[in-house]
Amino acid sequence: MTVPTMPPKSPKSPHSVNGPVGDTPGEPLHTPVIDWFDEHARDLPWRRPEAGPWGVMVSEFMLQQTPVSRVLPVYEQWLARWPRPADLAQEAPGEAVRAWGRLGYPRRALRLHGAAVAITERHGGDVPTDHAQLLALPGIGEYTAAAVASFAYGQRHAVLDTNVRRVLARAVTGVQYPPNATTAAERKLARALLPQDERTAARWAAASMELGALVCTAKNETCHRCPIAAQCAWQLAGKPEHDGPPRRGQTYAGTDRQVRGKLLAVLREARGPVPQAVLDRVWHEPVQRARALDGLVADGLVEPLPGGLYRLPLTRS
DNA sequence: GAGGCGTGGGC
DNA sequence: TGCCCAAGCCT
Numbered sequence: 001m002t003v004p005t006m007p008p009k010s011p012k013s014p015h016s017v018n019g020p021v022g023d024t025p026g027e028p029l030h031t032p033v034i035d036w037f038d039e040h041a042r043d044l045p046w047r048r049p050e051a052g053p054w055g056v057m058v059s060e061f062m063l064q065q066t067p068v069s070r071v072l073p074v075y076e077q078w079l080a081r082w083p084r085p086a087d088l089a090q091e092a093p094g095e096a097v098r099a100w101g102r103l104g105y106p107r108r109a110l111r112l113h114g115a116a117v118a119i120t121e122r123h124g125g126d127v128p129t130d131h132a133q134l135l136a137l138p139g140i141g142e143y144t145a146a147a148v149a150s151f152a153y154g155q156r157h158a159v160l161d162t163n164v165r166r167v168l169a170r171a172v173t174g175v176q177y178p179p180n181a182t183t184a185a186e187r188k189l190a191r192a193l194l195p196q197d198e199r200t201a202a203r204w205a206a207a208s209m210e211l212g213a214l215v216c217t218a219k220n221e222t223c224h225r226c227p228i229a230a231q232c233a234w235q236l237a238g239k240p241e242h243d244g245p246p247r248r249g250q251t252y253a254g255t256d257r258q259v260r261g262k263l264l265a266v267l268r269e270a271r272g273p274v275p276q277a278v279l280d281r282v283w284h285e286p287v288q289r290a291r292a293l294d295g296l297v298a299d300g301l302v303e304p305l306p307g308g309l310y311r312l313p314l315t316r317s
Numbered sequence: 318g319a320g321g322c323g324t325g326g327g328c
Numbered sequence: 329t330g331c332c333c334a335a336g337c338c339t
Contacts, residue, residue, distance in 0.1 A: 060335065060336095061336095063335040063336090064335065064336045064337075065322090065333095066324080066334060067324095067325085068334085070326090102325080104322085104323030104324040104334095105336085105337090106323075107338090108322095108337085111338095138338095139337070139338095140337085141337050144336075144337085159335090161335045162334080162335070163334095164335090212335090213334090213335075217333095218332080219328085219332075219333075220328085250322095250332085252324085255322095256321085256322090257321075257323060295322095
């Protein structure tokens, strides 16, 4: 791996508003980005005050690897049906999987249900405010814990999702794409760029994500609409294309994943238990079919019943 | 740390 | 048409 080359630094500013930034001085990025956000932010339901911490948390689960446009309708139905964590916690996990619909990665539904149970049992039914307690919930990792703490509670955290990573890779590091996996250097950079003021930091988190989602996109970026184009290291370097090993792609066709998806689709649509013979029709190859079904059972997404019947899980696994 | 894990839209 | 991508998490 080659170390990304940094473009020439502009003259150092007297003293950064960002506070101590170590070896990354320069004009603060957050001010123009936040100003842009004030003007161009999308009106999304989980950003409205009435969404509350639970709404923010539900949206974060659903948005993991899934586009906003597909999340919107499911989010609305979900919150209407389960307005509080305790409402979801008393449901069967299979109901969460069914309501998840075709958002993909249905283990997220199971984990969101598990998180609701934990919140009800351990936190009095309120989404915890503490980053470490959020991180301890199923389905919540580094990104989601920081996002909920920041968006729902206005706390100061580095919120490092794929959008922010791309914005920083370009604006600061001067490369087209961030590394495949989040690195210590990226975390350090994100922390260094975090405004000191808590409110401003939370605003910056949302604003930098939105910039990556709407302007500084993976493909067909629109730099002419970017509030920091004049300071962007990648832009100043002439927007060199990514070099090095190809970025990891996803395969799908013919994989167990595809078979799992087909099996679960049948079970979601069915009201009650489904005979094995019905499931057998979704995939021609018996070995792979069986492996996929076993995997779903092992993951707790499917419950086997006596007599070769299967259903979405009624009990906690 | 590399791979597994859904689904559908855009180019 | 395929390929790439979309607010990651877990093992």
